Amino acid sequence: MLTQSEENYLKAIYALSETGGEAISTNLLAEKMATKPSSVTDMVKKLSDKGFISYQKYQGCDLTVIGKKIALEIIRKHRLWEVFLVEKLNFGWEEVHEIAEQLEHIQSPKLTDHLEEYLGFPKVDPHGDPIPDKNGLFEVLNKSIPLSELNVAEKGIVIGVEDGSSDFFQFLKRYNIGLGTEIIVAEKFSFDQSVLVKVNHTEISFSSLVSNKIFIQKR
Amino acid sequence: MLTQSEENYLKAIYALSETGGEAISTNLLAEKMATKPSSVTDMVKKLSDKGFISYQKYQGCDLTVIGKKIALEIIRKHRLWEVFLVEKLNFGWEEVHEIAEQLEHIQSPKLTDHLEEYLGFPKVDPHGDPIPDKNGLFEVLNKSIPLSELNVAEKGIVIGVEDGSSDFFQFLKRYNIGLGTEIIVAEKFSFDQSVLVKVNHTEISFSSLVSNKIFIQKR
């Protein structure tokens, strides 16, 4: 049985290995875990001894097959609980993460499976992230694409943005657009590449500059 | 913010003070917590320093007003989750305790309140125990008594059990006894305190051990 801390490390390593591809450095993991590199070294040794990650001094670490399986189980629980909180308990999608961080550590496979069934075997969480099934598998279909690639009448869920400037976030906030926001393309204008979209029951026109920076998942 | 261990101690002290009335001794609490008296002394000092219990060396401890409030919040969460597990996720009433032991430590007052509303403000949990409201208040109506206190020819309805072990639940299941089951006392044997009861058209003899653990409401 893993401690919460061990579980959180495995989850963080999984997240980093999804984006990076290469072995995860001690410093990178320390930053992700909001802790010190020396603490990471200790934990990484322990997880390696237990067989959940591979680790060579000074060479970073990476999940083993078993470690990955466990990470996916935690992610599965996290996302199922998020669905529960939003769909059943009427939480906003922006406030569920913290609570799910706690709920993901509840140990009871039966609970997870019953919850999944109760929720109707959802494929994605309220942020649009895929939910692994019992066996740790999930659909990779949902690759994120820039909003500009969506065709008329298609819809998607905001999954991220490219530009990290606060100006841009200000702009998004102005229209109440955040992670998980649903966007439907109403019309596309080829003469200037702008798109007319429907968001939160409002129609907005986005320049191609903007529509290339907003990343969505097709629905 | 309290640790899980601190919360469990407060819960245990509350449970003991409900039955005993007097201050709770170190040994008693150690037994309840399945730990050593020396560990209890340490924890009890800490909880006293924090103002959740009153404690004088060699004199045992008792909850302060604040401590009691916290204990009731934990019990409230525990019982609400039990209702959720049984009513919504189709768990048996005998298998929810362990899972609720974990869920009761989730920190989010908003979650608790939303859950309560979602469940329709239940008054009792699946074991028949009352659920404290937001302010720590609950109805003391439905007083239940152990089956052993019933006289010959009296009947009652099962409203809860004291022992939380799965062995005991197994035993009850074997005889098809659950919440709401009607039991009639056919005979009582004073020489060993056993009772002969009629349940589901079958006669069963219960040892005093068992008849003290089954709680019923007179009918």
Place this chain on the structure above:
DNA sequence: AAAAATTTTTAGACAAGGCTAAATTAATCA
């Protein structure tokens, strides 16, 4: 390729929560 800079690891400490063994206080019995 040697020096400088960066990354990573080691060493030693601390707080929480538990344990064992020994000491102390309280309670009981003769």
Place this chain on the structure above:
DNA sequence: TGATTAATTTAGCCTTGTCTAAAAATTTTT
């Protein structure tokens, strides 16, 4: 009441997960 027994506390140690400071390895620079 004094002695014995039982309950409780203290002292010291262990593990987990964290930290700081110092040492070592790796990488980058010149």
